[in-house]
Amino acid sequence: xxxxxxxxxxxxxxxxMQIFPIRQDRIAIAAIVLxxxxxxxxxxxxxxxxxIITPALIFSLAALGLNILTGYAGQLSLGAAGFMAVGxxxxxxxxxxxxxxxxxxxxxxxxxxxxxxxxxxxxxxxRIKGFYLAVATLAxxxxxxxxxxxxPWFSNYSASGVITAQEIVILGWTVDEPVEKYLxxxxxxxxxxxAAKNLARTHTGRAWMAVRDMDVAAEVIGIPLMKTKLQAFxxxxxxxGVAGALxxxxxxxxxxxxxxxxxxxxxxxxxxxxxxxxxxxxxFLGAAFITLLPIFLNQLFHAxxxxxxxxxxxxxxxxxxxxGLIIFFLIVEPHGLARLWQIGKEKLRLWPFPH
Amino acid sequence: MARTIGDVILDLQxxxxxxxxxxxxxxxxxxxxxxxxxxxxxxxxxxxxxxxNVINGVYHPQEGRIIFMGKERRKMNPHEAAAQGxxxxxxxxxxxxxxxxxxxxxxxRNLMMKRNFxxxxxxxxxxxxxxxxxxxxxxxxxxxxxxxxxxxVPVGRLPYGLQKRVELARALAAEPKLLLLDEPxxxxxxxxxxxxxxxxxxxxxxxxxxxxxxxxxxGVVMDISDRVVVLDYGRKIGDxxxxxxxxxxxxxxxxLGAVY
Numbered sequence: 001x002x003x004x005x006x007x008x009x010x011x012x013x014x015x016x017m018q019i020f021p022i023r024q025d026r027i028a029i030a031a032i033v034l035x036x037x038x039x040x041x042x043x044x045x046x047x048x049x050x051x052i053i054t055p056a057l058i059f060s061l062a063a064l065g066l067n068i069l070t071g072y073a074g075q076l077s078l079g080a081a082g083f084m085a086v087g088x089x090x091x092x093x094x095x096x097x098x099x100x101x102x103x104x105x106x107x108x109x110x111x112x113x114x115x116x117x118x119x120x121x122x123x124x125x126x127r128i129k130g131f132y133l134a135v136a137t138l139a140x141x142x143x144x145x146x147x148x149x150x151x152p153w154f155s156n157y158s159a160s161g162v163i164t165a166q167e168i169v170i171l172g173w174t175v176d177e178p179v180e181k182y183l184x185x186x187x188x189x190x191x192x193x194x195a196a197k198n199l200a201r202t203h204t205g206r207a208w209m210a211v212r213d214m215d216v217a218a219e220v221i222g223i224p225l226m227k228t229k230l231q232a233f234x235x236x237x238x239x240x241g242v243a244g245a246l247x248x249x250x251x252x253x254x255x256x257x258x259x260x261x262x263x264x265x266x267x268x269x270x271x272x273x274x275x276x277x278x279x280x281x282x283x284f285l286g287a288a289f290i291t292l293l294p295i296f297l298n299q300l301f302h303a304x305x306x307x308x309x310x311x312x313x314x315x316x317x318x319x320x321x322x323x324g325l326i327i328f329f330l331i332v333e334p335h336g337l338a339r340l341w342q343i344g345k346e347k348l349r350l351w352p353f354p355h
Numbered sequence: 356m357a358r359t360i361g362d363v364i365l366d367l368q369x370x371x372x373x374x375x376x377x378x379x380x381x382x383x384x385x386x387x388x389x390x391x392x393x394x395x396x397x398x399x400x401x402x403x404x405x406x407x408n409v410i411n412g413v414y415h416p417q418e419g420r421i422i423f424m425g426k427e428r429r430k431m432n433p434h435e436a437a438a439q440g441x442x443x444x445x446x447x448x449x450x451x452x453x454x455x456x457x458x459x460x461x462x463x464r465n466l467m468m469k470r471n472f473x474x475x476x477x478x479x480x481x482x483x484x485x486x487x488x489x490x491x492x493x494x495x496x497x498x499x500x501x502x503x504x505x506x507x508v509p510v511g512r513l514p515y516g517l518q519k520r521v522e523l524a525r526a527l528a529a530e531p532k533l534l535l536l537d538e539p540x541x542x543x544x545x546x547x548x549x550x551x552x553x554x555x556x557x558x559x560x561x562x563x564x565x566x567x568x569x570x571x572x573x574g575v576v577m578d579i580s581d582r583v584v585v586l587d588y589g590r591k592i593g594d595x596x597x598x599x600x601x602x603x604x605x606x607x608x609x610x611l612g613a614v615y
Contacts (some may be wrong), residue, residue, distance in 0.1 A: 013487045019478070173454075195476040201459065202475035202486055203468040206454070210462045213451035219409060220449075221529065222437030222466035231472060278453065 041179050050179035052295060057189045058246045060287035063271040064196055064280060065239025071278035072205060073232035074212025075125050076133050077297055080240050080268040085260035086114040086144055087241025089154050095166045096156055103168045104312030107245045114241025115234040126226055127313035141262055145353055148257040162256045165249040181250040188246060192239060199252035209233050212287050274329060276338025285337040294322055358560055360581065361389030365533060370419035372405055379405045380589045391561055392566045394576045397586035398610050403569045408537045430500035438466060438524040444522045444539060445590050452511040456521050459510055460496060464489045464529025493528055494590050500554055516547040527558065536568045540575060548572065552579055577601060578593060585610060
């Protein structure tokens with residue numbers, strides 16, 4: 001009764017091709033977005049914004065970027081953090097070197113820079129696939145960080161290579177409180193997530209998925225492989241670049257190239273694997289799982305055992321449980337949390353009369 | 356509408372194709388006329404699929420000329436072939452497994468959808484109108500092939516016969532001038548074969564689509580083809596009306612067998 005489309009008849013293709021064709025979905029999404037914009041700022045504490053929700057949103061965006069490339073277009077990549085670094089450092093430099101540059105414009109330009117770099121490092125995808133391509137994108141990861149360290153111009157000759165994010169001012173609104181930074185991040189993530197959802201359901205997304213599922217057939221149908229792959233690299237890198245800019249400006253504040261190391265790339269890859277490859281929702285679920293679960297486990301341990309356990313022991317056990325849960329979820333549903341939700345939806349459609 | 360067979364739209368002249376030392380096709384010439392159903396038959400390994408791959412640009416022949424719609428070409432990639440109006444299905448189903456039937460068929464219209472990704476990201480105005488206009492055409496094809504009930508099902512879940520039909524739908528969605536079908540009836544039971552024959556004939560009759568067909572079921576081939584080419588070991592050993600081919604001693608020896 002709660003979740004089914006019975007009685008929702010579609011009389012036009014417009015209605016059938018809506019972004020969320022089921023009414024309950026539309027209501028739920030609207031409620032979640034509204035709650036995120038209005039409800040969360042009322043309840044959450046400063047610590048929550050600073051340390052938990054804002055980074056989770058930023059990682060969601062980066063995971064979404066990687067999901068476009070790996071999940072939708074089928075091009076395995078280990079360079080996500082590298083493209084984030086491009087976005088962060090480019091945004092910083094646009095703000096630094098152009099007087100009166102508004103933050104949002106700098107952020108978009110930073111994303112565009114990341115997209116251009118992404119196209120360059122996407123070129124190997126025209127000849128190689130799968131694991132071999134992943135190794136080729138590792139080059140992006142290492143090369144970008146090397147360039148950022150090697151040429152101090154990028155960090156404005158700061159001695160330690162660390163950049164300090166400039167103050168964000170949008171049309172006279174100074175974004176410096178954690179809540180404000182959260183709202184800015186949320187707005188950017190919401191817009192880009194909707195855009196990704198739209199891309200995925202139009203011919204742009206269909207071309208990506210066609211290349212992913214069977215590239216020979218895609219080419220015979222008339223989908224240009226080179227353009228489609230490079231476009232996926234560009235858009236994916238744009239998303240990662242914007243995520244990188246937010247990472248520097250609304251989360252960390254000060255950042256060095258080493259913050260965008262290979263570990264971060266792997267972390268983002270794990271997010272989409274656990275969340276669900278090839279779904280927008282999966283990027284969010286995966287990012288939430290990877291960023292929130294360790295914090296939750298930590299709190300749980302504190303609540304259960306207080307300080308009776310040695311801290312080193314406790315944190316190791318937490319890591320073991322975390323790893324165990326990842327393996328558990330991958331065995332239960334190799335296609336990720338988004339697929340679990342999908343299966344749940346299909347079951348709910350028939351519940352409580354499955355026959 | 357009565358069928359009319361027009362002029363030659365595809366002319367293959369002296370095509371030779373080899374992979375290293377292996378000669379897949381040797382000096383093959385034949386033509387296809389506007390609006391006809393042209394079959395290619397022959398034993399396994401005769402070069403039938405290679406021939407199709409040459410026509411739609413997957414393979415580049417070392418020698419020979421291909422003239423399609425009055426334009427000659429030596430080399431063309433599959434994307435250009437598609438842009439000129441050549442669509443095909445594959446011997447082993449080559450659908451996009453992760454996508455729904457509807458999305459699969461919509462990919463057939465990708466060439467005609469010109470809105471760039473920025474419009475699509477907004478899904479507003481022209482982008483939405485485009486999607487809906489193309490959806491309408493795709494729905495006509497879905498109706499035509501009687502697959503309305505499965506349009507939102509991921510193709511990976513469908514039985515073999517329906518997958519073959521979806522693949523035909525995807526090729527038709529491109530509104531091709533020349534349709535290449537590589538064993539559209541392989542592995543089907545009698546009813547499914549009958550359905551597929553009916554669809555092929557209907558496509559040919561109602562839309563005037565020219566069809567080049569590879570098939571092993573001789574009953575089907577002799578029934579629905581206008582003309583038949585016979586290949587054996589990469590050479591052409593017969594070409595003509597179904598009846599002529601059927602009675603050609605060389606064809607009987609190489610492929611059909613004496614009892615037939």
